[in-house]
Amino acid sequence: MRKGEETRNRILDVAEAAVLQKGFGGTSIEELIAETGITKSGFFYHFKDKNELAKALLNRYIENDERIYDEIFSRARDLMDDPLQSFLLGLKLLSELLSDLPNGHPGCLVATVCYYERLFDHEIQDTNRNAVLAWRRRFGRMFREIMAVYSPREPVDVDQLADMVSSVLEGGIVLSKTLKEPNTLAEQVLMLRIFVKMLFLPAIESPLVAVRHDQIYGAAGGGGRL
């Protein structure tokens, strides 16, 4: 009962790391059992086939993912009353969390499944779809709260704006992994922060930012060639 859960989780740990590096097709069961220190029969006792492993892997990943976002943005909500400031802080916290990952972000299972879809059954594809829709709902809810207080400088659709968060995260992960630059992802999150800030806040910058602006572009900000 308890022991079984533990072994199962150990398999999932090993499998997740392998799958994010090599894809599902590139990850062999034999390799998983070797690293877990289990036999083949032991493996198939826990998962009847690879599809079931993928299912468990994806569900666990999504749950964990949701938990992290819950923590970050509820923490940001505790520190800031204003929905916009709280969201901007949340993005900053997220960016910090991402840049603290020692080897960079390992990759997103949702993207892995997305590029492997035809080999899985509909259940997995639906799970994956629902995960993305959950992100849309989560960030959409936050943007709606912001829009109850602030009006956007440009006309935007809330769902598309919410999707922008997911896009930048997924895309940032691909860039970061491909370039082998762990920081790129965190930087992209901060760029997204600038986007949200510009969209809802008037042009007058906060003193701190104004100073950095001058340092980089010169006082008047005119014609910086580089």
Added chain:
Amino acid sequence: MRKGEETRNRILDVAEAAVLQKGFGGTSIEELIAETGITKSGFFYHFKDKNELAKALLNRYIENDERIYDEIFSRARDLMDDPLQSFLLGLKLLSELLSDLPNGHPGCLVATVCYYERLFDHEIQDTNRNAVLAWRRRFGRMFREIMAVYSPREPVDVDQLADMVSSVLEGGIVLSKTLKEPNTLAEQVLMLRIFVKMLFLPAIESPLVAVRHDQIYGAAGGGGRL
């Protein structure tokens, strides 16, 4: 000589579609030769192994990708003198091109390789890395031209800004594929356009945009809920 190239390309066509749907590991050579109408020996005459196929596939994809960006943004450059307006037009053209794809974007091979990296040799990983760096250089060049004329409302690093384009594209593809919503990618490109527009253009909108704004949101655009 000529015949060989043709067969080779036919294999690559079939392989590209398959790999984008199922990943490299999920695509069998037997399936490729069946669809191409060639024998196994014939296949291995053209590609000595799967790794070589991947290499050819990726190189062809990247070349094609570059060609498309060249066309779109040089066309936009012909129509608009101003670097910012030209870039904004380019994003619009890109968005239109993407929403015209009948079955949505088939997926990006760079992302596929990124999530499959460990199984390929260093050459492929380097090719992939260079492709992303080429995007950075391409869009970076464009943003530098823009910054020679306009100063950004917020301090931004040019490379990070250029990466934002790649992020939104890669992320948008993942979202579009996962959600099975072909339009999402095109919408995300337009969101990126809004970002660039806000970053470089003063809050006062151009007459043309103001008209469309009015049509959608009403004259003052105040307190827009949703």
Added chain:
DNA sequence: CTGAAAACTGTACCGCGAGTACAGGAGGGG
């Protein structure tokens, strides 16, 4: 302490797909 269920191990096997090794054949160009 016991007994049954849970959590495995061990062995043996099937079929598929990647990849190898060659031998040979069609067709076109110099």
Added chain:
DNA sequence: CCCCTCCTGTACTCGCGGTACAGTTTTCAG
């Protein structure tokens, strides 16, 4: 005519996914 490109055919190896099933150890409830 011959050689080179572009294949086909056959036959094999090997790793891996998956099955089958019998037996063994561990755990925990009563």
